[in-house]
Amino acid sequence: MAQKEVGFVELEWTCPVCKTRNPGTQKTCSGCGAAQPENVAFETAAGAELLTDEQKIARAKTGPDIQCGFCGARNAADAKVCSQCGGDLTQGKARAAGQVVGAFDPKAAAVEVTCAACGMKNPTAARVCVRCGAPLGKPVAAQPAAMVQPTAGGGGNAMLWIGIGVVVLLAIGAFMFFALRTENKIAVAQEARWQRTIAVEGLAPVRDRDWRDQVPADASNLSCQREVRSRSDSPQPGSREVCGTPYTVDTGTGVGRVVQECEYEILDDLCTYTVLRWGVVNTLVSDGVGFSPAWPAAQLTGEQRFGQRSERYVCVFTVDDKEYSFTLPSSLYEQCQPGSRWTVEINGLGDVVSAEREGD
Numbered sequence: 143m144a145q146k147e148v149g150f151v152e153l154e155w156t157c158p159v160c161k162t163r164n165p166g167t168q169k170t171c172s173g174c175g176a177a178q179p180e181n182v183a184f185e186t187a188a189g190a191e192l193l194t195d196e197q198k199i200a201r202a203k204t205g206p207d208i209q210c211g212f213c214g215a216r217n218a219a220d221a222k223v224c225s226q227c228g229g230d231l232t233q234g235k236a237r238a239a240g241q242v243v244g245a246f247d248p249k250a251a252a253v254e255v256t257c258a259a260c261g262m263k264n265p266t267a268a269r270v271c272v273r274c275g276a277p278l279g280k281p282v283a284a285q286p287a288a289m290v291q292p293t294a295g296g297g298g299n300a301m302l303w304i305g306i307g308v309v310v311l312l313a314i315g316a317f318m319f320f321a322l323r324t325e326n327k328i329a330v331a332q333e334a335r336w337q338r339t340i341a342v343e344g345l346a347p348v349r350d351r352d353w354r355d356q357v358p359a360d361a362s363n364l365s366c367q368r369e370v371r372s373r374s375d376s377p378q379p380g381s382r383e384v385c386g387t388p389y390t391v392d393t394g395t396g397v398g399r400v401v402q403e404c405e406y407e408i409l410d411d412l413c414t415y416t417v418l419r420w421g422v423v424n425t426l427v428s429d430g431v432g433f434s435p436a437w438p439a440a441q442l443t444g445e446q447r448f449g450q451r452s453e454r455y456v457c458v459f460t461v462d463d464k465e466y467s468f469t470l471p472s473s474l475y476e477q478c479q480p481g482s483r484w485t486v487e488i489n490g491l492g493d494v495v496s497a498e499r500e501g502d
């Protein structure tokens with residue numbers, strides 16, 4: 143985010159003695175003549191617009207005012223002696239600066255200020271009553287609706303989750319108990335079964351999406367639209383500026399500096415397109431019983447190629463008249479001779495987890 147200066151705006155301060163609101167650049171109260179005390183802050187003035195007065199702007203740029211250490215009067219940052227009492231300003235104290243005093247929004251809905259003395263409705267920017275001259279308080283803007291506090295009672299929800307967790311853990315525990323408990327049995331091999339597969343791949347149209355400079359050269363049916371590809375803190379060729387709400391920062395002079403945070407969106411064409419890609423179009427399968435496995439025979443057409451091959455060898459056993467099957471590594475497949483005796487390990491879920499041929 144880069145900070146961008148929008149301009150300057152006059153702030154105001156409220157006299158603690160007589161409650162009169164005074165323009166920020168005015169050092170003494172127009173109601174009672176008192177100097178603005180150090181602890182009375184500048185505030186945003188409702189409906190204030192950007193300043194065009196070059197003198198006030200230049201003053202804001204010189205730095206925060208110095209509060210005289212003897213009489214408390216505010217003096218410009220570059221003054222050497224107090225304009226009110228002549229005191230040495232090196233003994234004074236610079237006003238605080240840099241605080242955000244509020245959003246800058248001259249178009250905010252005008253709020254009428256009602257005079258406490260005579261009831262007259264005054265325009266937003268008025269500081270004294272247009273009818274009786276009494277000092278006016280701050281205009282009261284409509285308050286945003288109160289934030290809805292999240293209701294307490296998340297505890298009940300937490301209990302529910304703990305309950306679900308316990309049930310899930312019990313289920314996993316029971317599963318592990320049955321799956322891990324195994325039993326050794328004597329089995330008789332009945333049949334050796336094999337299966338071999340070959341994937342056939344072909345070129346097929348696929349829709350994909352990329353930034354224009356990354357679209358493959360052979361892509362077709364492009365459909366593109368402008369999207370934000372990256373963001374930068376500084377303006378770039380062709381970038382789009384996006385700024386936050388302007389806000390006002392106290393300069394300690396009665397004039398606020400209006401700034402906003404901006405970033406720059408760099409746009410590019412995001413395109414969807416069609417491209418030909420290799421994909422599985424068919425799987426050839428060959429299977430049988432016995433010890434002469436063979437790969438499926440296949441003819442490829444022009445735009446095809448062979449993909450992944452896989453083979454699987456299964457020995458079918460009987461244990462107490464029940465049938466079980468177990469996948470063997472190809473090196474042990476030929477041991478699965480019908481009638482041979484095996485020791486098999488069967489788990490609680492009825493699966494054979496290991497098999498070993500008995501010595502003859």
Ligand SMILES: [Zn+2]
Nearest residue numbers: 157160171174
């Ligand atoms: Zn006053």
Ligand SMILES: [Zn+2]
Nearest residue numbers: 210213224227
């Ligand atoms: Zn002084």
Ligand SMILES: [Zn+2]
Nearest residue numbers: 257260271274
């Ligand atoms: Zn009045």
